[in-house]
Amino acid sequence: MSEKISTRNGFGNGLLREAEEREDFIVMDADLAKSTRGGWFRDEYPERWINTGISEQDLFATAAGIAETGRPVFANTFAIFSERGFEQVRQQIARPKRNVTVVGSHAGVITGEDGPSAQTIEDISAYRGLPNLRVISPADAVEANALVTALADDDDPAYLRLIRESVPVIHDEDEYEPEIGKGEILREGEDVTLIAHGAMVHVVQEAAEVLADDGIDARVINMSTIKPLDEELVVESAEKTGAILTAEDHNIYGGLGSAVAEVLSEQHPTPMKRIGVEDEFGTSGNGLDLYEYYGFTGEEIAEAAKGLIA
Amino acid sequence: MNAPRSAVPNRENSTSSRGCEKPFGNGHDPSLSPVSMPNGKLFTAEMGNSQRVKSLPGISTSDGDLDERIEQYRQTATEVRRDIVEMVYAAQSGHPGGSLSAVEYLLWLYNEELNVDPENPDDPDRDRLVYSKGHACPVLYALLDRYDFVDVDPNEEFRRLGGALPGHSSPKVPGVEFPSGSLGQGLSYANGQSMGADFDDRDYDVYAILGDGETQEGNIWEAAMSAGEKGLDVVAIVDRNKKQNDLPVAETMEIDPLDEKFEAFGWDVWEVDGHDFESIAAAFEEINETDGPRLLIANTVKGHPIDFMEAQPNGYHAGALTDDEFETALEELGFDPATVEVTTK
Numbered sequence: 281m282s283e284k285i286s287t288r289n290g291f292g293n294g295l296l297r298e299a300e301e302r303e304d305f306i307v308m309d310a311d312l313a314k315s316t317r318g319g320w321f322r323d324e325y326p327e328r329w330i331n332t333g334i335s336e337q338d339l340f341a342t343a344a345g346i347a348e349t350g351r352p353v354f355a356n357t358f359a360i361f362s363e364r365g366f367e368q369v370r371q372q373i374a375r376p377k378r379n380v381t382v383v384g385s386h387a388g389v390i391t392g393e394d395g396p397s398a399q400t401i402e403d404i405s406a407y408r409g410l411p412n413l414r415v416i417s418p419a420d421a422v423e424a425n426a427l428v429t430a431l432a433d434d435d436d437p438a439y440l441r442l443i444r445e446s447v448p449v450i451h452d453e454d455e456y457e458p459e460i461g462k463g464e465i466l467r468e469g470e471d472v473t474l475i476a477h478g479a480m481v482h483v484v485q486e487a488a489e490v491l492a493d494d495g496i497d498a499r500v501i502n503m504s505t506i507k508p509l510d511e512e513l514v515v516e517s518a519e520k521t522g523a524i525l526t527a528e529d530h531n532i533y534g535g536l537g538s539a540v541a542e543v544l545s546e547q548h549p550t551p552m553k554r555i556g557v558e559d560e561f562g563t564s565g566n567g568l569d570l571y572e573y574y575g576f577t578g579e580e581i582a583e584a585a586k587g588l589i590a
Numbered sequence: 591m592n593a594p595r596s597a598v599p600n601r602e603n604s605t606s607s608r609g610c611e612k613p614f615g616n617g618h619d620p621s622l623s624p625v626s627m628p629n630g631k632l633f634t635a636e637m638g639n640s641q642r643v644k645s646l647p648g649i650s651t652s653d654g655d656l657d658e659r660i661e662q663y664r665q666t667a668t669e670v671r672r673d674i675v676e677m678v679y680a681a682q683s684g685h686p687g688g689s690l691s692a693v694e695y696l697l698w699l700y701n702e703e704l705n706v707d708p709e710n711p712d713d714p715d716r717d718r719l720v721y722s723k724g725h726a727c728p729v730l731y732a733l734l735d736r737y738d739f740v741d742v743d744p745n746e747e748f749r750r751l752g753g754a755l756p757g758h759s760s761p762k763v764p765g766v767e768f769p770s771g772s773l774g775q776g777l778s779y780a781n782g783q784s785m786g787a788d789f790d791d792r793d794y795d796v797y798a799i800l801g802d803g804e805t806q807e808g809n810i811w812e813a814a815m816s817a818g819e820k821g822l823d824v825v826a827i828v829d830r831n832k833k834q835n836d837l838p839v840a841e842t843m844e845i846d847p848l849d850e851k852f853e854a855f856g857w858d859v860w861e862v863d864g865h866d867f868e869s870i871a872a873a874f875e876e877i878n879e880t881d882g883p884r885l886l887i888a889n890t891v892k893g894h895p896i897d898f899m900e901a902q903p904n905g906y907h908a909g910a911l912t913d914d915e916f917e918t919a920l921e922e923l924g925f926d927p928a929t930v931e932v933t934t935k
Contacts, residue, residue, distance in 0.1 A: 306789070330785065338812035341775045345782020348767075350714065351789060368809070371772045372779060376761050 284446035290421025292317025294428030316356035336365035344372035359384025360400040385442040388529030392567035399562035405534025415507040417441040419481035422451035463510040469499035473517040486578025518550040532556035673732035681749035687905035688726030691831040691890035723801035724770020727759035739765030774807025803834030817883040818856025831892035833905035864888025
């Protein structure tokens, strides 16, 4: 877990890797290619890269038109600005199920110094409400890289949530294969289940280490696909461990925590705790400092988990 | 308010440099630019035979000269208007005003321009008709019914639970290209399909039909900028019926000078009487001779030619026709209501 790479870099490398395998897909940006890493693809494959300028509505509606002609499209911008074209995503991508991946980079408070205008904490909530649209938040660069293939191969649309900050690589790139719609058990445990997505996965892994030191055996799940949620794994974890904690760099309303709570309340009511941003906008600061500020640390999450099983 | 503008293409803008590594479209040849028109006059150039006549079931375009075809289209236009009125009356909801303004140019497209096949509506080489003003879909459904894209009775299926014809046109209906219902998005979508033609070296044409009120949406101007900057081969038609949901366009948010605005974005612009087939024919004779982004402003009358619809401030944008209105509309179109049987919802 020593190497740190951002998921946006994993995605950018994934585009380049996939371009060696297939020639059909198109990559689009809206004046943020340098940041989304769509620029890496642009530099190698300029004939298959489109810049719409600062116009997210045009970005997504154009992407849908291209996808109708049979080419998968990755349409990139900051996660927050993707919401500027939310209704185009709804009407032109989700409704007719076009093979467009809405790529939202720089998600969450970990985006850091740019402050609340750039720190989307509501994107999962918004996109989770759209039928047909899968919502995916990879835990590390290896997963983000591999997802490029899975998303291009599959005809259904998706929202891919990426982050700017470098985070520990938790997967072996030689062995890892993503499975959209399936949670990934990273650690087995009997006492409590910690479920997270994105950058918070490695944080709950740290929490599990803290809990282990106290004799508490935590199951850890990377739930990178938030929709469709792996309900079977959620319920099975509840049955096995009797307590569920969710952790995410997102509002506690509408994100992974809500999705898990919806499943448990109907299928297997279980004590649970949602860790996340508690319905407030973010603030400027170093991204990792902000994780300390919001309590997104192994120690604090371990404390919250102890409260669940006390 | 501004007087109607003539079609004065701006050749310099049309040939502006493109910021993309791979230029889209076929490149714009200024020698093919349309002629300038005198200020304030509608397009009435001499007509020639269209070079792109297509045959579709229901109306033969392979026989007869243009005058004969146009006479046939005029008769068909009246029948399509009857179909629109019947459909909205049967559903007891829908958008008749903007359907009635769209009849002539759509009939022209389906009979003279569009390479589409009801036997193979998803043919990747088909021409694309992006009907962005999809609230006014009764006219589109009437045409798709007439040309056998749909095999249901629109009067029984439009806007009904479980029916095949949703309240706003959607690709679920064979022959419908675009998921409509939210204005402002169709031109970007058409741009994307035009890019797709270039990526795949296909030579299909892309048409986008926009409402005039719809051009108040910012997304339209993002798309207009993109098409102009990239030199995309797209033909847009703005149905300039001058009325929108609440009030006349001029009393809501005036969009003139529409021609100058599009020209400034690098488009060539034509303007016609949108109910006059000769003018539409003449414009398309020139439009078909050039490429790049092209706009046809179709000056129309919302609700045309039904007086009580035209008289409304919004041109009878939407609503359920009463029994009396239905009869009056049929009579104004020249049909005897006693011969028409329509079951309402």
